[in-house]
Amino acid sequence: MTRVPRSLVASALLAAAALSGCGAGGEGAGAPEAQPTTEAPAPAAGASGAPDPERPTSPLAGQVEELGSAVYDPGEHVADAVAPTGLRIDALGISGSAVIPVGIDDAGELDVPGAADVGWYRYGPRPGEPGVTVLAAHIAFDGVDGVFRHLDDLRPGDEVVVALSDGTERRYRITELTQNPKSELPPELWARDGTPRLALVTCGGSFDRSRRSYDDNVIAWAEPA
Amino acid sequence: MSRTLTRLAAAAALTAVAWAGTASPASAQEPAARIHLLHGIPGVAVDVEAGGEAVFENFEFGDTQDLSALAGQTLAGLQVKAAGTDTVAIDAGDVTLPASGNHTIVAHLDAEGDPALAVFTNDTATIAAGQGRLTVRHAAAAPAVDVLANGSPAFTNVLNGDEGKADLPVGTISASVVPTGATEPVVIGPADLGIEDGTSLIVYAVGSLEDESLTVLTETITGLGTAPAAIQTGNSPVTDDAGWSFTTVAALSALAGASVLGARRLAVARTR
Numbered sequence: 001m002t003r004v005p006r007s008l009v010a011s012a013l014l015a016a017a018a019l020s021g022c023g024a025g026g027e028g029a030g031a032p033e034a035q036p037t038t039e040a041p042a043p044a045a046g047a048s049g050a051p052d053p054e055r056p057t058s059p060l061a062g063q064v065e066e067l068g069s070a071v072y073d074p075g076e077h078v079a080d081a082v083a084p085t086g087l088r089i090d091a092l093g094i095s096g097s098a099v100i101p102v103g104i105d106d107a108g109e110l111d112v113p114g115a116a117d118v119g120w121y122r123y124g125p126r127p128g129e130p131g132v133t134v135l136a137a138h139i140a141f142d143g144v145d146g147v148f149r150h151l152d153d154l155r156p157g158d159e160v161v162v163a164l165s166d167g168t169e170r171r172y173r174i175t176e177l178t179q180n181p182k183s184e185l186p187p188e189l190w191a192r193d194g195t196p197r198l199a200l201v202t203c204g205g206s207f208d209r210s211r212r213s214y215d216d217n218v219i220a221w222a223e224p225a
Numbered sequence: 226m227s228r229t230l231t232r233l234a235a236a237a238a239l240t241a242v243a244w245a246g247t248a249s250p251a252s253a254q255e256p257a258a259r260i261h262l263l264h265g266i267p268g269v270a271v272d273v274e275a276g277g278e279a280v281f282e283n284f285e286f287g288d289t290q291d292l293s294a295l296a297g298q299t300l301a302g303l304q305v306k307a308a309g310t311d312t313v314a315i316d317a318g319d320v321t322l323p324a325s326g327n328h329t330i331v332a333h334l335d336a337e338g339d340p341a342l343a344v345f346t347n348d349t350a351t352i353a354a355g356q357g358r359l360t361v362r363h364a365a366a367a368p369a370v371d372v373l374a375n376g377s378p379a380f381t382n383v384l385n386g387d388e389g390k391a392d393l394p395v396g397t398i399s400a401s402v403v404p405t406g407a408t409e410p411v412v413i414g415p416a417d418l419g420i421e422d423g424t425s426l427i428v429y430a431v432g433s434l435e436d437e438s439l440t441v442l443t444e445t446i447t448g449l450g451t452a453p454a455a456i457q458t459g460n461s462p463v464t465d466d467a468g469w470s471f472t473t474v475a476a477l478s479a480l481a482g483a484s485v486l487g488a489r490r491l492a493v494a495r496t497r
Binding site for chain 1: 259261262274275276277278279280281286287288289291292293294295300332354355395396397416418419422423428429439440441442443444447448450451452453454455456457458459460461462463464
């Protein structure tokens with residue numbers, strides 16, 4: 001089997017070639033035959049990743065970032081089945097509204113359920129995951145007040161409890177309320193990193209009777225209690 | 226040996242061409258490129274030096290180095306040594322990295338088991354809401370393959386150095402790799418792959434069929450998704466209900482109290 005050693009040698013060269021704009025020099029010719037094994041990656045006994053003290057570090061080293069292993073990890077691909085199922089906000093008298101996973105409609109807008117339910121944007125973070133979990137509900141729908149009719153009455157410190165499909169709950173505290181024109185949703189609403197926050201979204205501002213729509217969105221932001 | 230060197234020279238030349246092709250017309254000051262270097266040959270570790278100084282060491286199979294910050298820069302006197310030794314494997318000279326684009330450079334084995342080099346340009350086009358992108362790249366010493374997703378062919382006749390790509394609904398798919406046109410033997414997998422919203426998952430089949438070292442490496446690129454365009458949460462005016470809210474109730478109570486007081490004052494005034 002001459003293939004294995006050749007591969008080994010060449011792979012060492014390859015890493016260089018990957019970085020290189022020019023052809024290989026003749027220097028590599030001496031190294032190859034010395035390691036005819038596929039067993040251990042490190043040819044030298046003392047080489048465990050520790051820098052050779054006699055070898056200075058390049059200023060470039062600070063600009064190259066090691067990202068760790070790309071080796072397939074099945075654990076990273078296990079579906080996380082935990083989803084929000086219920087919402088309780090004592091300060092608003094919301095005692096256990098159903099939370100329904102929703103996507104987007106044909107217009108590319110959030111597919112908010114009817115007046116009595118809360119929609120969870122299921123393509124975004126789940127409760128507890130980095131980023132913002134988005135829960136949206138109507139202020140009023142087809143003449144009926146919605147679950148978030150009084151969302152703008154929330155105040156910093158108010159508690160929000162989200163029930164999950166595994167029977168557990170997550171508790172949040174309101175941090176602030178914001179209001180934006182409908183067409184200008186804050187980009188951070190769709191954040192997928194950082195603190196696992198919660199955003200409760202409804203409509204607000206003036207009701208435009210001709211468009212049967214409110215001018216603004218009201219968002220109550222919450223962080224883990 | 227000379228054959229290997231020839232191949233390497235060719236690979237390096239190819240790389241140079243690819244990079245030249247992707248270099249931007251020198252406008253951006255900040256590096257706009259994303260360049261990852263992926264080690265896709267099982268069983269070897271190397272150190273990389275520039276000008277006799279260590280850039281990174283003990284670069285092992287499966288590891289990734291982010292070279293993005295060096296985009297557009299020239300690395301002078303680049304050398305690669307077998308890890309932990311002073312044995313120079315290659316003297317690369319001065320190397321200029323591309324200034325823009327999203328690339329993954331993979332050192333891998335070609336279909337015959339010889340080392341080869343692939344420079345892939347990653348698709349960073351926007352992905353529709355509720356979908357993720359799956360790219361499967363054949364970088365292994367193996368013949369043409371089909372990639373099965375949940376048992377059905379998803380990408381067929383994928384050759385070494387090629388890729389299959391699709392945007393798929395979010396969820397988990399079970400993927401396996403078989404010789405092209407067949408359903409068995411399964412040479413890789415089945416492996417679960419999580420398709421996440423707005424995320425590109427790139428899977429590399431690497432290793433050697435003959436050496437029974439076939440396996441997969443994965444890479445993800447996030448932030449390609451489409452957020453909902455708007456949130457419509459009201460199509461009718463609110464009713465003038467007494468409210469469920471304590472604050473509303475309190476406000477109404479206060480109002481009611483004020484009305485009573487006002488009425489009394491009025492009554493008093495009238496009696497005068």
